[in-house]
Amino acid sequence: MRPSLSLARHTALAGLGLLLVACATSVSTPPTAAEPIDLARFMGRWHVIAHVPYFAERGHVQSSDTYTLRPDGRIAVHYAYRAGFAQPAKSLDSVATVNPGSGERDWTTWFFRVIPTRYRVLEVAPDYSWALIGYPGRQLAWVFAREPRMGEVLYADLRGRLARHGVDPAALRRIPQQPGDVGKPGFAAPKSP
Numbered sequence: 001m002r003p004s005l006s007l008a009r010h011t012a013l014a015g016l017g018l019l020l021v022a023c024a025t026s027v028s029t030p031p032t033a034a035e036p037i038d039l040a041r042f043m044g045r046w047h048v049i050a051h052v053p054y055f056a057e058r059g060h061v062q063s064s065d066t067y068t069l070r071p072d073g074r075i076a077v078h079y080a081y082r083a084g085f086a087q088p089a090k091s092l093d094s095v096a097t098v099n100p101g102s103g104e105r106d107w108t109t110w111f112f113r114v115i116p117t118r119y120r121v122l123e124v125a126p127d128y129s130w131a132l133i134g135y136p137g138r139q140l141a142w143v144f145a146r147e148p149r150m151g152e153v154l155y156a157d158l159r160g161r162l163a164r165h166g167v168d169p170a171a172l173r174r175i176p177q178q179p180g181d182v183g184k185p186g187f188a189a190p191k192s193p
Helices: 002-028 152-164
Strands: 044-051 061-069 075-082 090-098 106-111 115-124 130-134 141-145
Touching: 115 152, 130 152, 141 152
Parallel strands: none
Antiparallel strands: 044 061, 044 141, 061 075, 075 090, 090 106, 106 115, 115 130, 130 141
16 A cells, blocks of 8 residues: 555645646746737738837837738738938838738748748737737837827836736837937937937
């Protein structure tokens, strides 16, 4: 009887250990969105309100993404920006595909037709007035809005939401959308004047 009692104890302890690991994992796992997004409503122009800066977008002002659903089911992506408010408008075009089974949230974008990048639509406002975008690993993130200006209360709320998705809100920098934004706390500096 002694060996089976010991086996039962070990089994119970192992089960308890697995349960504790599962609970700890569920607490630290970023929330996932339950409902698919409405891809047709997501199309259109989005102003980049804030982002975690990286080399390809660093120093841009008045940046925006415009999404257009193509007849073949892929999405045309038009990224527009300036290197400074006195600089000419520039743009970059790419094509995105929506990954099947992702609720229209996981996209692969192809730059120059050969460089794939992935991102996920983490959250969208019920009225599609703002969206939170993440990148695998959560090193990069974006705050999008239909309007180029966002109030402080809403912006603070969205920073908190990104934190719950595993993004470091301290890494976010706001994108100057008007010349008066330059030099304000939390705003990124333009690449050029």
